[in-house]
Amino acid sequence: MVKLEEIKVIYNKGEVNEKIALENFSFKFKKGELITVTGSNGSGKSTLFKVLTGDIKPEHGYYFLDEKNTYKIPSYKILKNISIVYQNPDSGVFPDLTIEENLMLGSKKGRRLLKFGKVKGLDLLKNLDIGLDKRLKTKVKELSGGQKQALSLIIASISKPDILLLDEHTAALDPKMAEKIMNLTTYINKNMGITVLMINHNEKLIRKYSERILQLDNGRLVGDFKNKKIS
């Protein structure tokens, strides 16, 4: 169980352009959930992700990792095991390295871990089923945007983070590739037990794949629904 309580984020505090981006924001989630964060432009979705990664320091708030441990956030001790995938397919890969080398680096340092990265990455590539598992020696810069995005998702997952944040990771993809990536996302969520929080604007994908939908408006949580279609 992870719980955020009373989070408040202010940009440019005390200046004329001061902006409260999150206010009295509280929510909790269980390990293994697949949650979509929705809301109009500027409602605070990316700010929420930056709070979770520790990239910005909230004005106020608490972060509960489990029933026993409470931290006044940000607490880097508990925020370290989070991976994030962005919309831009180039942001999560090393273009001059091969697919195989990218997978190995995804599981961080150490000989044993490098091998683990390759094995786990290969398993995920096979599941993705677009033929990349047979092209391990290909340089990543030769791949299409969709293929690079799939690889980014795999790299972010093989170190088995507690939480995987997906910031519009299907936004730049054609509908077919977006479905493939969402299938892989579900596989990672269910088979590896990784909690997924994703920002997504595609109604069809949200309804098909999310178990739970959080809705933000102007920095506040205004909705928290179970998706009846799959739960």
Ligand SMILES: Nc1ncnc2c1ncn2[C@@H]1O[C@H](COP(=O)(O)OP(=O)(O)OP(=O)(O)O)[C@@H](O)[C@H]1O
């Ligand atoms: N670095 C910043 N400095 C000042 N204001 C910011 C900064 N980052 C975001 N904001 C403002 O905070 C509010 C929330 O922004 P945020 O990026 O979290 O929204 P979002 O829901 O992710 O939007 P989008 O869907 O457009 O990506 C917006 O009004 C935005 O203009």
